[in-house]
Amino acid sequence: MVVMAATTSFFRIWSPRHGFGCMTSHSKLGCKVETIDVCDTKTTCDLSSCMQLKRKSDQATSGVMDWSMFVAAITTNFLEREMMFHLKKKSQTTVLDVGLGRLVQDGLIYRQNVCIRSYETGPDGKTSIETLMNHMQDTALNHTKTVGLLGDALGSTPEMKKKNLVWVVTKMQLVVDRYPTCDDVVQIDTWRAVSGKNSGRTDWLFRDSQTGKILVRASSNWVMMNKETRRLSKYPDEVRAELEQYYLDTPPILEDDTKNDMELDKSVEYVRKGLLATWKDLDMNQHVNNVRYLGWILESVPNQVQENYELASMTLEYRRECRKDNVLQSQTFVLSNSNGEKVDHNHVDCQHLLQLEGECKGKIMKGRTRWRLKLAKEGESWDN
Amino acid sequence: MVVMAATTSFFRIWSPRHGFGCMTSHSKLGCKVETIDVCDTKTTCDLSSCMQLKRKSDQATSGVMDWSMFVAAITTNFLEREMMFHLKKKSQTTVLDVGLGRLVQDGLIYRQNVCIRSYETGPDGKTSIETLMNHMQDTALNHTKTVGLLGDALGSTPEMKKKNLVWVVTKMQLVVDRYPTCDDVVQIDTWRAVSGKNSGRTDWLFRDSQTGKILVRASSNWVMMNKETRRLSKYPDEVRAELEQYYLDTPPILEDDTKNDMELDKSVEYVRKGLLATWKDLDMNQHVNNVRYLGWILESVPNQVQENYELASMTLEYRRECRKDNVLQSQTFVLSNSNGEKVDHNHVDCQHLLQLEGECKGKIMKGRTRWRLKLAKEGESWDN
Numbered sequence: 001m002v003v004m005a006a007t008t009s010f011f012r013i014w015s016p017r018h019g020f021g022c023m024t025s026h027s028k029l030g031c032k033v034e035t036i037d038v039c040d041t042k043t044t045c046d047l048s049s050c051m052q053l054k055r056k057s058d059q060a061t062s063g064v065m066d067w068s069m070f071v072a073a074i075t076t077n078f079l080e081r082e083m084m085f086h087l088k089k090k091s092q093t094t095v096l097d098v099g100l101g102r103l104v105q106d107g108l109i110y111r112q113n114v115c116i117r118s119y120e121t122g123p124d125g126k127t128s129i130e131t132l133m134n135h136m137q138d139t140a141l142n143h144t145k146t147v148g149l150l151g152d153a154l155g156s157t158p159e160m161k162k163k164n165l166v167w168v169v170t171k172m173q174l175v176v177d178r179y180p181t182c183d184d185v186v187q188i189d190t191w192r193a194v195s196g197k198n199s200g201r202t203d204w205l206f207r208d209s210q211t212g213k214i215l216v217r218a219s220s221n222w223v224m225m226n227k228e229t230r231r232l233s234k235y236p237d238e239v240r241a242e243l244e245q246y247y248l249d250t251p252p253i254l255e256d257d258t259k260n261d262m263e264l265d266k267s268v269e270y271v272r273k274g275l276l277a278t279w280k281d282l283d284m285n286q287h288v289n290n291v292r293y294l295g296w297i298l299e300s301v302p303n304q305v306q307e308n309y310e311l312a313s314m315t316l317e318y319r320r321e322c323r324k325d326n327v328l329q330s331q332t333f334v335l336s337n338s339n340g341e342k343v344d345h346n347h348v349d350c351q352h353l354l355q356l357e358g359e360c361k362g363k364i365m366k367g368r369t370r371w372r373l374k375l376a377k378e379g380e381s382w383d384n
Numbered sequence: 385m386v387v388m389a390a391t392t393s394f395f396r397i398w399s400p401r402h403g404f405g406c407m408t409s410h411s412k413l414g415c416k417v418e419t420i421d422v423c424d425t426k427t428t429c430d431l432s433s434c435m436q437l438k439r440k441s442d443q444a445t446s447g448v449m450d451w452s453m454f455v456a457a458i459t460t461n462f463l464e465r466e467m468m469f470h471l472k473k474k475s476q477t478t479v480l481d482v483g484l485g486r487l488v489q490d491g492l493i494y495r496q497n498v499c500i501r502s503y504e505t506g507p508d509g510k511t512s513i514e515t516l517m518n519h520m521q522d523t524a525l526n527h528t529k530t531v532g533l534l535g536d537a538l539g540s541t542p543e544m545k546k547k548n549l550v551w552v553v554t555k556m557q558l559v560v561d562r563y564p565t566c567d568d569v570v571q572i573d574t575w576r577a578v579s580g581k582n583s584g585r586t587d588w589l590f591r592d593s594q595t596g597k598i599l600v601r602a603s604s605n606w607v608m609m610n611k612e613t614r615r616l617s618k619y620p621d622e623v624r625a626e627l628e629q630y631y632l633d634t635p636p637i638l639e640d641d642t643k644n645d646m647e648l649d650k651s652v653e654y655v656r657k658g659l660l661a662t663w664k665d666l667d668m669n670q671h672v673n674n675v676r677y678l679g680w681i682l683e684s685v686p687n688q689v690q691e692n693y694e695l696a697s698m699t700l701e702y703r704r705e706c707r708k709d710n711v712l713q714s715q716t717f718v719l720s721n722s723n724g725e726k727v728d729h730n731h732v733d734c735q736h737l738l739q740l741e742g743e744c745k746g747k748i749m750k751g752r753t754r755w756r757l758k759l760a761k762e763g764e765s766w767d768n
Contacts, residue, residue: 117518117522118521118522118525118526118537119518119521119522119673119675121668122664122666122667123663123664123666123667123668123670124668125537125668128664134501134503137502137503138501138502138503141502142502153502153509153566182537278687278690279507279687279690279691280506280507280512280690282506282507283506283507284505284507284508284509286507289503291503303662303663306662306663306664307663
């Protein structure tokens with residue numbers, strides 16, 4: 001509960017206790033939320049049972065949907081039984097890497113079980129934040145693929161491909177309650193929603209597939225960019241028509257963090273200069289992947305923070321595109337009180353800036369992170 | 385076939401055409417090898433059908449083996465059918481991430497199907513060499529787990545754990561015929577063998593699960609190190625007794641590369657200084673993982689090489705441990721002929737050195753790599 005208190009003080013988190021819809025105008029529809037507690041293993045009500053679902057065209061997609069649901073029915077039953085069997089035996093037998101994704105909740109949520117592989121964990125046995133973001137990206141892509149809208153390898157729809165458009169993330173918010181560890185089977189739900197006139201939203205919810213406990217919540221905003229001109233584009237009607245039947249009519253899983261930057265006078269600055277964007281940092285659209293930007297931000301977070309604290313939450317705002325051969329500098333400002341000390345022993349708050357070096361000092365990304373003291377291992381305490 | 389010619393000129397590769405056993409003293413046992421060609425999709429004989437298997441104690445492990453084989457029988461049949469079904473439909477439906485490993489070939493080979501996830505591929509759509517090594521590490525760990533010998537999270541056996549011993553890699557050889565791409569389902573076989581008095585060997589064979597074509601071959605040598613003193617250890621009898629029943633009596637899949645370093649007079653040197661080993665580079669045994677060493681080596685390979693060529697083969701020799709807070713420098717020597725030009729337009733040969741910076745200039749790792757010109761995409765040619 002300390003964790004929850006910490007994270008809610010930083011972000012106002014959407015909580016299943018209050019529910020999608022139940023706090024909105026849809027509450028009149030009679031949605032009931034019962035004994036749900038995100039920290040309680042006795043969760044009795046599925047998250048999405050109180051969601052207000054919106055489906056603009058069932059007919060248009062019935063072929064794909066029905067087929068997928070049919071396959072899901074076979075594979076899910078088999079795999080869930082297998083999974084429980086393996087989980088009980090996993091120390092002695094095979095490792096399970098369940099990856100058969102499927103549509104649930106009237107076809108509006110894509111759900112995939114992901115087994116955390118050994119190399120996805122760090123020295124403390126926990127997954128890195130980059131790994132979580134990789135899985136977010138992968139499941140969103142698989143969602144697009146599953147509904148038959150994958151126009152290219154990076155999630156563009158067929159109409160986007162015709163118009164030479166690609167997705168670009170503008171904002172990413174994430175809260176981690178617990179980091180998964182090796183062999184954990186994590187159930188990842190992802191869904192899309194409308195967000196303003198020219199952008200879309202993708203949300204994720206990670207749960208421990210054994211206990212149902214929520215691990216990670218994330219919400220992101222996306223716009224479209226012309227692949228050739230590299231300029232942002234309006235949301236074409238044809239693309240909207242492709243996507244809107246899969247939109248879930250819900251508020252974001254994390255309430256939009258619109259907090260202004262704090263004063264930086266009383267902060268300690270850490271800088272990592274000369275970060276070069278090379279060919280290896282590009283994705284198949286020849287632009288730098290958003291997970292790479294986070295990696296660069298973390299380059300300037302002092303080791304003492306990364307070693308003794310874990311990232312509890314973050315908001316990243318992507319301002320402009322970084323291109324191959326750009327040289328960047330990453331700045332982290334560790335916030336402190338008026339005496340230059342940390343405000344709270346259990347937490348570190350940081351602000352971040354990633355900008356181009358040289359004459360054109362364009363801001364590539366800015367962000368905020370909150371780090372919480374790692375829980376001491378048995379018989380061990382953190383000095384700091 | 386150009387690829388094969390290239391790689392065999394660098395390493396003498398074990399080939400199924402000649403077979404395990406068939407070129408050794410076991411050939412008298414009457415093993416027949418028929419029409420196998422590693423580049424032929426019409427491969428008619430399973431690799432391991434001509435292996436000479438060695439099993440010192442069937443009784444000791446029969447419980448685990450029988451149970452595993454039983455589970456494998458259920459899951460394999462189901463998943464293989466499902467897999468083929470999904471592969472045919474994958475562009476429209478769900479992505480498959482098959483990860484149920486199992487023992488095959490009389491329980492001496494561990495086999496796992498791995499689906500390449502979207503984030504495991506680079507700008508050219510192919511997996512990185514680090515990703516291949518991550519999967520090698522993961523499947524070797526799962527092998528140990530499957531036979532019930534996992535004493536800790538990093539592959540130590542129960543007897544090793546009692547004696548405070550961990551595995552340390554001393555040599556890694558790898559040849560890549562083709563890099564897997566996104567959504568490829570790769571069948572990875574791994575097995576262990578004895579290698580000298582105080583070391584063990586682990587080999588891997590990656591195949592395209594649809595065509596059976598060989599993608600990657602790798603062979604590695606391991607010794608034991610005391611976790612506290614950080615000194616190498618003899619191979620204790622108790623550990624040998626645990627492991628030898630799972631040893632396959634075969635030569636390495638890649639013949640041991642004992643070539644001495646070439647003269648470096650006619651080479652161009654590239655250096656990357658100031659590489660800092662931080663907490664993030666450690667694994668759960670608090671030592672730097674061998675995949676990280678490779679990452680550092682690649683830091684000094686010029687971008688022009690990484691962009692226009694792909695790594696075809698490598699030999700890495702791990703000389704001493706690198707510790708947290710060590711500062712390293714990575715050196716790459718691009719080999720050339722007596723006129724200072726590349727020997728062969730289609731290939732780049734490199735030598736590598738990773739050593740400590742400062743007063744104590746200890747060699748951490750040395751290696752050799754061969755890179756081949758990437759195949760031009762349709763309608764595109766490489767300038768270089």
